[in-house]
Amino acid sequence: MPDMSSSPLASYAQLGIRQLREEDPELYDLLEREHRRQSETLAMIAAASVAPPSVTACEGTVLGNVTTEGYPGARFHAGCEVVDEVERLAVRRAEAAFGAQYANVQPHSGSTANQAVLFSLLEPGDVLLGMELSAGGHLTHGSRASVSGRYFTSVGYGTDASGLIDFAEVERLAREHRPKLIVCGASAYPRTIDFARFRAVADEVGAVLLADISHISGLVVAGLHPSPIDLAHVTTTSTYKQLYGPRGGLILMGKDAGTRVPGSRRTFAETLQSAVFPFVQGTPQLQAIAAKGRALALAAEPAFKELAGRVLDGAATLAAALAAAGYHVLTGGTDNHMVLVDVSRRGLTGIIAEQALESCGIIVNKNKIPGDPHGPGVTSGLRLGTNLLAARGMEEDAVRRCAALVDRVLSAVRATGTREWHLDAAVRAAVRAEVAELCALHPLSPPGAGSPA
Known part of the structure; x- marks a missing residue:
């Protein structure tokens, strides 16, 4: 690897991080917290992925x-x-x-x-x-x-x-x-x-x-x-x-x-x-x-096709595991990265399911489904995706474990209204601990990220 110590570009980036940390610790702390949040939560957001450091580095340049x-x-x-x-x-x-x-x-x-x-x-x-x-x-x-x-x-x-x-x-x-x-x-x-x-x-x-x-x-x-x-x-x-x-x-x-x-x-x-x-x-x-x-x-690199293959395999596994657990998976499965679930058949709304899962460190999003009686702020469905699971290198066994954690939370949460709910603290603590373990076993590794120095 070439020596970057004398590179003006590298020096500029390092100076920026140092100045931010020293001169604006409040903002720096928020950015650190967000980095930790992304690393330590299990995100299954269909509309998101994770950019590798070389991509985000471009956005911090003098351009x-x-x-x-x-x-x-x-x-x-x-x-x-x-x-x-x-x-x-x-x-x-x-x-x-x-x-x-x-x-x-x-x-x-x-x-x-x-x-x-x-x-x-x-x-x-x-x-x-x-x-x-x-x-x-x-x-x-x-x-x-x-x-x-x-x-x-x-x-x-x-x-x-x-x-x-x-x-x-x-x-x-x-x-x-x-x-x-x-x-x-x-x-x-x-x-x-x-x-x-x-x-x-x-x-x-x-x-x-x-x-x-x-x-x-x-x-x-x-x-x-x-x-x-x-x-x-x-x-x-x-x-x-x-x-x-x-x-x-x-x-x-x-x-x-x-x-x-x-x-x-x-x-x-x-x-x-x-x-x-x-x-x-x-x-x-x-x-x-x-x-x-x-x-x-x-x-354009071969590793990206491997990543995309994990995205597809993970989604198929996630859909099958949730269906086996008794959830109504829309269209009966998936051909892409996305899994849509009707949670109304479990007595829940999308907003309750989203919030309950987030409280346990699992990030998904509520979503309207065909014939939905609720508006977009409540919904009857969840949309899950596997882009981020694939970036963690998760194969089928790990994805099944993710599905089991989703089921564990949604089976335990009790709706008391369209937006109000209750989840036992012991369930929340146990799931959060398992989420932390999964994230540690499968750290985020976006394409081209390489190994940390």
């Missing part, structure tokens, strides 16, 4: 000092010789990872990426067909709580009795409403998404197809889920959920990048390039772009 607007070679500020190279590198790595012909690495989030697509391809009032929030869709797919559901005429499709996407409904709604854009992808859907079938519907009604793969992008990169890159006109993703990267988003395109947008003289690539800047964003976060580039490099 954050550079103010500029525009794209490499066409900036609106001087002093961009180096950051242009950083962004070009991230773009090349994104294109290589996804097999894309176009990549925009500037979106500040997956939601921002979706907004750039929607607001550049649609006019206010145009029809947008997306998955209902209660069926597993995302806020940006047309929910009335989001700008996407207020500026456009939003039509929602759902799932059938088995919990799978109701393609008969998708086809009927598309023919009836003639949407200008169809969104496929979800934030709470545990099965494989048939992008080819969605494209066939979009082509039939003359709609643009947007695939949001924020939750499954790591599986797509690893070849463990079908890719939409050459099927959807545009693909978006966040970079922190399953790419083990920084907070941020990407816009990607395959063979449609050079085709013209319907009703326009501009191509999709030209339209989306100006959609991010100057339409919805100004100055890019260059330190985040560097971190995206680092994460995408790690995603």
Whole structure:
């Protein structure tokens, strides 16, 4: 390993940590506490992963000092010789990872990426067909709580009795409403998404197809889920959920990048390039772009495919173990990292289950399920994911132990209202002790983290 003692970059990072610790101990202590919390709790959050130190290091560099607007070679500020190279590198790595012909690495989030697509391809009032929030869709797919559901005429499709996407409904709604854009992808859907079938519907009604793969992008990169890159006109993703990267988003395109947008003289690539800047964003976060580039490099390594395989195997094991313990697992299982559980059949609400588990050091999130009588603040379901379990190196036996701990808590908690509950202190203490043991046996080891010095 090269000697870093004389590196200006390393010295700068070390100086920053030292100054923070000495000059602002209150904030430093909070950051230390959060680091310990993440290390010592058992997180099964489907919308999260853990970035390796080399990724987070990028976000603490001097790139954050550079103010500029525009794209490499066409900036609106001087002093961009180096950051242009950083962004070009991230773009090349994104294109290589996804097999894309176009990549925009500037979106500040997956939601921002979706907004750039929607607001550049649609006019206010145009029809947008997306998955209902209660069926597993995302806020940006047309929910009335989001700008996407207020500026456009939003039509929602759902799932059938088995919990799978109701393609008969998708086809009927598309023919009836003639949407200008169809969104496929979800934030709470545990099965494989048939992008080819969605494209066939979009082509039939003359709609643009947007695939949001924020939750499954790591599986797509690893070849463990079908890719939409050459099927959807545009693909978006966040970079922190399953790419083990920084907070941020990407816009990607395959063979449609050079085709013209319907009703326009501009191509999709030209339209989306100006959609991010100057339409919805100004100055890019260059330190985040560097971190995206680092994460995408790690995603191209063989170890990442092994990690993604653990994600899949862990989710299948978790779903089977919870079902064997008597829980209603939606759709009967999972094809990705996500497991959805209806806790109402155990006399609980999602908020009670979430809080009771958190009190024992197990982190999950409440989630609405189809036909849910409760709002998003209460819910009837839980959404669990295995991205973080996989980063701990957990194989099937350890995942089964995680499922047993979840069952132990949820079997012991007693609901006294929709939000009120009681859990015996002895159960809480015993589970917390076992969680601590599991975390010590399986420390977080994100891709490329290596061994501590």
